[in-house]
Amino acid sequence: MSTGPYNYSYIFKYIIIGDMGVGKSCLLHQFTEKKFMADCPHTIGVEFGTRIIEVSGQKVKLQIWDTAGQERFRAVTRSYYRGAAGALMVYDITRRSTYNHLSSWLTDTRNLTNSSTVIFLIGNKCDLEGQRDVTYEEASKFAEENGLLFVEASAKTGDNVEEAFLETAKKIYQSIQDGRLDLNAAESGVQHKPSQPGRNNLSNDQQTNRDNCAC
Amino acid sequence: MLSIQQDVYNIVQAKFLAAEIVKSIHLNVSVVDGPLENNNRILTLVEYNKSFALFVLVSSRVQPISFSDLSIESVIPLDQNFSFETEPVRGQNYVILIIRYKQNRYEFKIEIGKESCNFAAEIIHAKEVSLNSSTNFTWLEKYFGTMNQTNKNSNSSINDQNDFVIIRDGMAQGQASINRESMLKYQLKLREPEFTQKQEFTIFVGTWNVNGQPPTASLKSWLSCVETPPDLYAIGFQEIDLSKEAFIFNDTPREAEWQKSVMDGIHPNAKYRLVALSRLVGMQLAVIVNNQHYQYVKNVSMDTVGTGLLGKMGNKGGVAVRLELHNTSLCFVNCHLAAHVDEFERRNQDYKDINARMNFRRNPQAIKDHEQVYWLGDLNYRITDLTNLQVKTLLQRNEVTTLLRSDQLNQQRERGNVLLDYVEGDIAFHPTYKFDLNSDIYDTSEKARPPAWTDRILWRGKGIHQVHYKSHMELKISDHKPVSALFKSEISVVDQNRYRRVHEDLLKKMDKHENEFLPQVTVDQNEVVFNSVKFREPQSREIIIANTGVVPADFEFINKLNESTYCKDWLRIVPYCGSINPGEKCDVRLEVNLETDLDNIDDILILHLKGGKDMFITVSGSCQKSCFTQSLSTLVRIQVPIMHSKKEDFNSARNNQSPILYSVPRELWLLVDHLYRHGLKTRDLFESSALHEELIRIRDWLDYGSQDPLPGTPQAVAETLVLLLSYIKEPVIPFELQDVCIAAASNFQNCRQLLIQKLNDIHRTTFIYICMFLQELVKHSNDNGYEPKTLASLFGDILLRDQIRNAKPQASRGKANFVYNFLVNDLSSSLIPK
Numbered sequence A: 001m002s003t004g005p006y007n008y009s010y011i012f013k014y015i016i017i018g019d020m021g022v023g024k025s026c027l028l029h030q031f032t033e034k035k036f037m038a039d040c041p042h043t044i045g046v047e048f049g050t051r052i053i054e055v056s057g058q059k060v061k062l063q064i065w066d067t068a069g070q071e072r073f074r075a076v077t078r079s080y081y082r083g084a085a086g087a088l089m090v091y092d093i094t095r096r097s098t099y100n101h102l103s104s105w106l107t108d109t110r111n112l113t114n115s116s117t118v119i120f121l122i123g124n125k126c127d128l129e130g131q132r133d134v135t136y137e138e139a140s141k142f143a144e145e146n147g148l149l150f151v152e153a154s155a156k157t158g159d160n161v162e163e164a165f166l167e168t169a170k171k172i173y174q175s176i177q178d179g180r181l182d183l184n185a186a187e188s189g190v191q192h193k194p195s196q197p198g199r200n201n202l203s204n205d206q207q208t209n210r211d212n213c214a215c
Numbered sequence B: 001m002l003s004i005q006q007d008v009y010n011i012v013q014a015k016f017l018a019a020e021i022v023k024s025i026h027l028n029v030s031v032v033d034g035p036l037e038n039n040n041r042i043l044t045l046v047e048y049n050k051s052f053a054l055f056v057l058v059s060s061r062v063q064p065i066s067f068s069d070l071s072i073e074s075v076i077p078l079d080q081n082f083s084f085e086t087e088p089v090r091g092q093n094y095v096i097l098i099i100r101y102k103q104n105r106y107e108f109k110i111e112i113g114k115e116s117c118n119f120a121a122e123i124i125h126a127k128e129v130s131l132n133s134s135t136n137f138t139w140l141e142k143y144f145g146t147m148n149q150t151n152k153n154s155n156s157s158i159n160d161q162n163d164f165v166i167i168r169d170g171m172a173q174g175q176a177s178i179n180r181e182s183m184l185k186y187q188l189k190l191r192e193p194e195f196t197q198k199q200e201f202t203i204f205v206g207t208w209n210v211n212g213q214p215p216t217a218s219l220k221s222w223l224s225c226v227e228t229p230p231d232l233y234a235i236g237f238q239e240i241d242l243s244k245e246a247f248i249f250n251d252t253p254r255e256a257e258w259q260k261s262v263m264d265g266i267h268p269n270a271k272y273r274l275v276a277l278s279r280l281v282g283m284q285l286a287v288i289v290n291n292q293h294y295q296y297v298k299n300v301s302m303d304t305v306g307t308g309l310l311g312k313m314g315n316k317g318g319v320a321v322r323l324e325l326h327n328t329s330l331c332f333v334n335c336h337l338a339a340h341v342d343e344f345e346r347r348n349q350d351y352k353d354i355n356a357r358m359n360f361r362r363n364p365q366a367i368k369d370h371e372q373v374y375w376l377g378d379l380n381y382r383i384t385d386l387t388n389l390q391v392k393t394l395l396q397r398n399e400v401t402t403l404l405r406s407d408q409l410n411q412q413r414e415r416g417n418v419l420l421d422y423v424e425g426d427i428a429f430h431p432t433y434k435f436d437l438n439s440d441i442y443d444t445s446e447k448a449r450p451p452a453w454t455d456r457i458l459w460r461g462k463g464i465h466q467v468h469y470k471s472h473m474e475l476k477i478s479d480h481k482p483v484s485a486l487f488k489s490e491i492s493v494v495d496q497n498r499y500r501r502v503h504e505d506l507l508k509k510m511d512k513h514e515n516e517f518l519p520q521v522t523v524d525q526n527e528v529v530f531n532s533v534k535f536r537e538p539q540s541r542e543i544i545i546a547n548t549g550v551v552p553a554d555f556e557f558i559n560k561l562n563e564s565t566y567c568k569d570w571l572r573i574v575p576y577c578g579s580i581n582p583g584e585k586c587d588v589r590l591e592v593n594l595e596t597d598l599d600n601i602d603d604i605l606i607l608h609l610k611g612g613k614d615m616f617i618t619v620s621g622s623c624q625k626s627c628f629t630q631s632l633s634t635l636v637r638i639q640v641p642i643m644h645s646k647k648e649d650f651n652s653a654r655n656n657q658s659p660i661l662y663s664v665p666r667e668l669w670l671l672v673d674h675l676y677r678h679g680l681k682t683r684d685l686f687e688s689s690a691l692h693e694e695l696i697r698i699r700d701w702l703d704y705g706s707q708d709p710l711p712g713t714p715q716a717v718a719e720t721l722v723l724l725l726s727y728i729k730e731p732v733i734p735f736e737l738q739d740v741c742i743a744a745a746s747n748f749q750n751c752r753q754l755l756i757q758k759l760n761d762i763h764r765t766t767f768i769y770i771c772m773f774l775q776e777l778v779k780h781s782n783d784n785g786y787e788p789k790t791l792a793s794l795f796g797d798i799l800l801r802d803q804i805r806n807a808k809p810q811a812s813r814g815k816a817n818f819v820y821n822f823l824v825n826d827l828s829s830s831l832i833p834k
């Protein structure tokens, strides 16, 4: 893949998983384009999106893989879990079945990613309060029991979408900081890039100034 | 020449990331032993975060005009393994620069001169800095990460590479997405009004030619002459040291002394901090900022330019400091231009040289590229065409305006020869030169120089308002009087919230750009359905992959996890990979050829775009049953043609649950019987290939059954027989028995024994049945030309076929030997069960 000169320090790989129609593609689209797609076709494959964000002053490029949710692709999409630093697991709060399937998605995630992968549970379509089929409390409890981060979000209104993606990145970044995530492991889902831009602060410059002064 | 170097410098910098700063370059370098005119190397010293490396660049043009003209030949890190020396060559104007890195040795010819001295000095300095800090060279990885074949050890990482020096082939790599960072910077600048607001800052600019005197008087009356403490000071001196030592070594104790008196003299009602101090011989410029603004000062950089003796010594010239205050770039230039009344053209030239050569080695690099420039110093322009007396008389009458008409600077500026598009405030003060020391009296010496406004302050840029412009008569230690100007300057201050919004928006737009540059294709169908796939009757469908993106799309069908092929064995994809240009299409043919017993075909293909998304293409279809892919044990259990057998009947036959109805499969008997009657005398019975349609007709005749006679020539029927024996689920001699059979092949009794003991009835009977037919053929060898040996080797590979189809058959000779036994020996009835 052609990466030109980097101006970000890290690349984090994310996957978005969950039953079909829960809004995975819409969430990705909302995050990368700030738009809602009212009639989004089923994803038949794995869509690829990217966005550069900032985490603790570091630029991070998110590489997001939005997988097909249809059951018939389940076996194939399993190949995409590998090397994900973050997994956004999505269900639709208006369809209980999508919630009931979470344990199977979770099993896949646990089996196919490594222990440091950050898993974020998203209850999507929270704008459709009237059609709610899964309570916040119930999902929240499920998340807690399984050690997942959790929000209810809406790809339509944009509510909590940004938060979910950014929180995940923050968590990953923390894992790097406290050494839980081994950057050298091939499957960490994180790549460190050599250049560290945005460090033009004064103290650095003072340093160079002094060097120059010697002449 | 120097401006050429500046141009090249900019081009070289463009080859690197913004954070990788090109510290020094040396042009026109040739490799020793290479042809002399081949001086197309550029040595480049690059720093990233205190770690330095020397890059040897090759320019494809005499003068590179773009960074793509440059390619990186070698990269040499300045770590403890690096050493260099120079070796003079007698009678030549060049030296040999020898660089050693581990076991590598590089020799370059460089011309002796200022450029080479500077370059060498920079390397020495860089090496010192490198050794004194724990440096990290991982930033170099990318410069050999993209290297190709030329250097085999390029893949290993820096640390374990014992020969670190790397060679890269001709072309510039990875530059397509030129510096996102600078793109962002540019876009941010365009949208600056959206996230900044103008805020007035007071900037106090002072200049004083101190005539080599030490600071014996307090500077308060000059530097603290304003009521409220200024936000920023730029204080320039000229002639702080007139000694030879200062001139030659550019080192003087006066720097610290004057700096101290400046710090003591600036406004007492605020705390200040030095931002930068730039000095060249006697010229010194200090930029000092009110503490409260210190954190908003960024990207400080400075440079000096000597225009004195030989056009480059530091007795004249300029020193400059540039910085960004909040979001506005400021540049301060303190100059001391050529002396003497008549030398105004020299002064103009000095001014031009300072502009041309001042290089801040970062973006922006030149004085002119700053939003606000404050130009101060002893510009040395005099009053012309008037005698000393006339000047003094006019001054006594306070006719400053008249006098200013004779000011060379005003005249030269009017003619556009110097400081074009700079502004100077009205001069209300008397000339600041030349005074008798410790007095306010103009020169009374023999030379009796007429007074002149040598000391000036000008500016350039938007939103600058001058509050005062005056001289300070109280300071008498020099033959010049200090001058000061106070400015109220509009600085764009960033609103962090709005900045974040714009920044985010830009990033998003750029990301979108990035997303747009991802390869994009559409396929006209994600689901390819085949109807009724039949044994060995290929069908194909075409899918159209259209490149809807803006970059060429390299596609490839890739393997699924844990699979070693990109599609199932019944499918062929042509082409399975390729490249499609934007706006173009590629037809991909999916061809199904069924050779195994499947109820359905089902596969999910992954169409991968290099650097982009993956698309799934589902291939499916139902398959038609055929006798060819069944097992012998199934076939002997079904009574009617396979297509007419009821599902339950077929399933129980398949599961060996229904009774055995035939001793050999009905289909086999039909074929063999046909050949008995019509083919025994046919020459080359098994060696001519039939028409595809013929085979399909026979297949359908067998699978569906018919009142009509078996269609096709004896050869076609013979081929069908071979096909049937080749595709039935388990070969007549099952895989697991083949090795012992081959081992026993030299002895008929052993072979016979094996057959009786190990083979089940169905397989044994079928085997004997075939062999008896082959013996029958041998009887007619006069007509058909078949010897037992030929038939044995032909049928050895079929009756004992390998597990892997379409590969070169294994142990053919052994198999043939085994079968041969049964073609030349009497097959007593004991072999065949009742």
Ligand SMILES: Nc1nc2c(ncn2[C@@H]2O[C@H](COP(=O)(O)OP(=O)(O)OP(=O)(O)O)[C@@H](O)[C@H]2O)c(=O)[nH]1
Binding pocket: A018, A019, A020, A021, A022, A023, A024, A025, A026, A027, A037, A038, A039, A040, A041, A042, A043, A044, A067, A068, A069, A070, A124, A125, A126, A127, A128, A153, A154, A155, A156, A157
């Ligand atoms: N009201 C509402 N509708 C949504 C929201 N998110 C998605 N949808 C709708 O739900 C449908 C499915 O959304 P997609 O994003 O295509 O679902 P998906 O998870 O990507 O589905 P697959 O690609 O089949 O796995 C679309 O019609 C969307 O318009 C939401 O937050 N609120």
Ligand SMILES: [Mg+2]
Binding pocket: A024, A025, A026, A041, A042, A043, A066, A067, A068, A069
């Ligand atoms: Mg989708």
